[in-house]
Amino acid sequence: MSIVSAITGLPYVGKTTLFNLLTGGHAATGSFSGAEAETNVGIAKVPDPRVDQLAALFNPKKTTYAEVLYRDLGLAHAEKPGQAISPGKLGDLRTADALVHVVRAFRDQTIPHVDGSVDPVRDLGAVDLELLFADHGVVERRLERLEAELRSAKGPEREAKEREKAVLERARAALDAETPLRDIGFDADEQKVMRGFRFLTLMPVLVAVNLDEDEIAKPDRVLAPLREAVAAHRATAVVPFSAKLEAEIAELPHDEAAAFRSELGLAEPALDRLVRATYELLGLCSFFTVGEDEVRAWTVACGTPAQQAAGAIHSDLERGFIRAEVIRWDELLRAGSEANAKRQGIVRTEGKTYPTKDGDVVHVLFNV
Numbered sequence: 279m280s281i282v283s284a285i286t287g288l289p290y291v292g293k294t295t296l297f298n299l300l301t302g303g304h305a306a307t308g309s310f311s312g313a314e315a316e317t318n319v320g321i322a323k324v325p326d327p328r329v330d331q332l333a334a335l336f337n338p339k340k341t342t343y344a345e346v347l348y349r350d351l352g353l354a355h356a357e358k359p360g361q362a363i364s365p366g367k368l369g370d371l372r373t374a375d376a377l378v379h380v381v382r383a384f385r386d387q388t389i390p391h392v393d394g395s396v397d398p399v400r401d402l403g404a405v406d407l408e409l410l411f412a413d414h415g416v417v418e419r420r421l422e423r424l425e426a427e428l429r430s431a432k433g434p435e436r437e438a439k440e441r442e443k444a445v446l447e448r449a450r451a452a453l454d455a456e457t458p459l460r461d462i463g464f465d466a467d468e469q470k471v472m473r474g475f476r477f478l479t480l481m482p483v484l485v486a487v488n489l490d491e492d493e494i495a496k497p498d499r500v501l502a503p504l505r506e507a508v509a510a511h512r513a514t515a516v517v518p519f520s521a522k523l524e525a526e527i528a529e530l531p532h533d534e535a536a537a538f539r540s541e542l543g544l545a546e547p548a549l550d551r552l553v554r555a556t557y558e559l560l561g562l563c564s565f566f567t568v569g570e571d572e573v574r575a576w577t578v579a580c581g582t583p584a585q586q587a588a589g590a591i592h593s594d595l596e597r598g599f600i601r602a603e604v605i606r607w608d609e610l611l612r613a614g615s616e617a618n619a620k621r622q623g624i625v626r627t628e629g630k631t632y633p634t635k636d637g638d639v640v641h642v643l644f645n646v
Contacts, residue, residue, distance in 0.1 A: 284374035291382040292521035297350035318350035372476035482513035482559035519548040563636035585630040598646035
């Protein structure tokens with residue numbers, strides 16, 4: 279399962295620095311050319327100590343972590359709503375599974391704020407309004423076409439278009455009230471109607487708050503109003519980081535970096551916190567395959583039936599699925615080997631409908 283996250287936000291908030299931290303990239307920072315700026319694209323390996331421990335047990339030829347593809351998308355500073363996102367950037371945003379909205383909370387006189395002052399809650403609302411405008415335009419254009427199509431449609435085709443119209447009118451009412459679509463309780467059939475539109479306000483949002491270095495250990499003063507602002511919204515989370523500090527730490531050797539973070543009271547790098555929060559918002563889990571050739575993490579939606587989860591590995595495994603042998607990753611580590619785990623009777627046999635859980639080690643038996 280390929281996960282795509284779009285990093286967005288106003289100019290000069292630290293989007294590209296965060297992108298470089300997450301992906302190990304070297305995209306230029308410190309300048310901004312507006313909504314038409316080139317989109318940076320990179321892959322982040324998802325840090326997972328469980329993969330490391332399983333790799334230490336099996337000593338495989340190859341170790342493969344889960345991945346997230348990040349797109350770094352610069353938005354313009356709009357004079358009025360609806361002007362900040364270019365058509366090209368809209369297309370890039372709509373390829374995402376989740377949005378990482380970077381808001382500025384750091385104060386630096388050498389980096390002027392586009393609105394003259396640092397106000398994270400105001401900036402959050404400004405970008406949210408841009409996303410609402412973008413979705414509203416999609417809904418309006420489709421409803422206009424539907425009106426014309428309904429004049430000639432008959433039978434089942436007309437019924438389908440009428441259902442679509444009802445869903446989109448409900449969406450328009452929400453957007454008119456400046457309510458993100460993810461806050462509306464659309465049922466499964468309504469979600470099917472909306473899926474192809476890739477509405478931006480339907481996507482989960484991770485608010486990444488770029489703090490001053492001296493606030494990263496005690497961020498509550500800055501985060502409290504932001505958390506209050508998003509509290510009423512579904513599929514939204516707030517995660518603090520300091521782009522400047524994390525960039526400095528990233529230049530240190532591993533042991534020194536860990537010691538520095540410990541002194542600051544940071545248990546883990548920004549990447550770990552951000553990726554974990556993204557997984558939680560999207561309802562994702564990692565399961566593992568292990569062996570002498572490879573230890574690998576695979577990403578699926580939590581609770582995915584075992585047969586479909588097998589398809590994440592290879593389509594043949596899903597098509598010819600017979601059963602899966604499953605053990606928790608920590609149980610396997612305690613057993614010391616798959617052979618010991620089987621002798622201890624802690625390897626379970628599961629069928630097609632078994633809901634895959636985070637941390638499962640899975641061996642698929644199949645026949646094609």
